[in-house]
Amino acid sequence: MLTGRCACGALKYRAEGEPLMQGFCHCRSCQRTSGAGHVGWLCFQESAVTVEGEKKAYTRVGGSGRQASRFACPVCLSVVYGTAEVMPRMINVYAGSLDDPAQFKPRIAIFVSERPPWDDVSRNLQCFDTVPSS
16 A cells, blocks of 8 residues: 655545556656656556545646646645546556655656656656557
8 A cells, every 4th residue: 555645744645556557757747747857656546546635636738638637735735646538547646745755666757758858767767758558
């Protein structure tokens, strides 16, 4: 089981089982969300994740060209997890929100076509220009 929370602790989650995928996203939307060249994420079936606390959502077109939503704490404004139309019934919890960051073991990188030249965190992972087809 993985647990995580926002910076102030008002928005928390628990994810059961092993992540289906985990890695880095380099799309411009994730860059702007994180203030860095990527976001680390762990993907779970929606049914495996329990969220507690108030959340504030915003939705926009993601790197896939389809809607993506991010969920943040309305108190401290930390972005904790997201969902995307391109991945129905999945939740991506953000690695920076994990209670134990050592549980994050990135395997892939997506949207490397948008990766800034100075961000080399994913250079040794399996890389995809956009979202993998399977």
